[in-house]
Amino acid sequence: MNKAKVIILAGFLGSGKTTLLKQLLMEERQKGTKPAVLMNEIGAVSIDSDAVQGDVPLSELLNGCVCCTLQDQLERQLIILCQQHQPETIYIEATGVAHPVDILDACLSPDLLNYIEETVIISIIDSPRWLNRDVMSIQSKMLLSEQVKHADFLIWNKTGELSAAEKNQLQEDQNRLNPNTSAVMTDFSRIDAEIIKNLTSSQKGNHEPAALGRQLKVKSFVYEFNGPITKESFENWLRQAPDSIYRMKGYMQFIGEKGTILMQYSYGLPQYEPEIMKKPLKVVIIGEGLDVELLRGQLEKLS
Incomplete structure (x- = not known):
């Protein structure tokens, strides 16, 4: 059985994760490849699952966060997706309060070694929210910084209305927090899907634990x-x-x-x-x- 590549779509609430997922799935359809999706929602009702067309295998984890309370269920659902559908790529759309490294840790479970080839983290950042993050709570600001710091690839989203000085600030912040990671500045999460497919994972440093999300x-x-x-x-x-x-x-x-x-x-x-x-x-x-x-x-x- 071929192993799947897992792509974690991380980012704060409303950053543009689902918009990116829809575009990636459209590209997969055009190329005839085999994706699967695992979506996590904090609440009991899923709205974003409507973005996944019926022929794409979909697993939903509701009423919790996969980086803490639902971590065991995440492992089980990934195994089920691989066993039943043998996808080439699995997209995990995390909740807006999930720490991406905690999801990565779950994907590196020994039980998944025979199913997953590699796991990469893409962080989609709402650029105006980032630039105005001082109005947010301390925990929210910390989580935003962690999502930037631990990404294998950064998408600075909603940049169309930003000034040159504001875009320079984004670049400076990236250089400070995650200098070796590639990034794009865009609107509506538009990006060349080939960039996503060719990403590789990087070594992750220390990070704030999953408890950060619960503190929010x-x-x-x-x-x-x-x-x-x-x-x-x-x-x-x-x-x-x-x-x-x-x-x-x-x-x-x-x-x-x-x-x-x-x-x-x-x-x-x-x-x-x-x-x-x-x-x-x-x-x-x-x-x-x-x-x-x-x-x-x-x-x-x-x-």
Whole structure:
């Protein structure tokens, strides 16, 4: 049996991991290669799994983080994917609060030696968030730095609106934290897939343990709308939403507009995409130290 190459897609909440995964899977399809995907979500509901087409083997680990509470399950699911589907490449899309080296450690388990050839880490960094990270909690800033420090390849995402000075700052930060790693600056996680396929792993230094992710006190909860709401009321609510909300993603309907839309929100900005399939009107909200009951009450007033 051929061994699989594992590619860990790391990055903070809303950095662009799923966007990159969709592009990589499209490239795999065009070339006729055999990928598989393992997705990890903090909460009980997965929205990002819709990015994986039905013919691609998919394993989901919900309600926890593979770098700590679900590490044993990660090993088992990787073995199952390899035994049942014999993929050439396995993409692991980690949660936004996962430490990539802890996931790497799980992939290096002796039980996986016969299944995995190599494991590499790609960190997708939300560049504006990085440049403004001083407003984040100490734990969040530490995790962001660790994701930069231990990457085999860095994608500085969302750089289109940055000034030359800000881009220079990104380069200086990279030189300080991870000087020997290649990187690109891009938007919408656009990158030549051949670069990804040709990556090799590097020796990892000391890192903060998985407990760092647990210290973030990240919560997620799912809110289900009873029906369409006005876009204006929703965006007014977003403008007043706490900074501790890092990520929102789900399906909504707006009064006066046809069909269902996929809403994605990170770093204060919502994005909307039309959704062809009929979906339940559920939104997953992820953040640090969220007052779930307060947010639920506010959303109920929008219904």
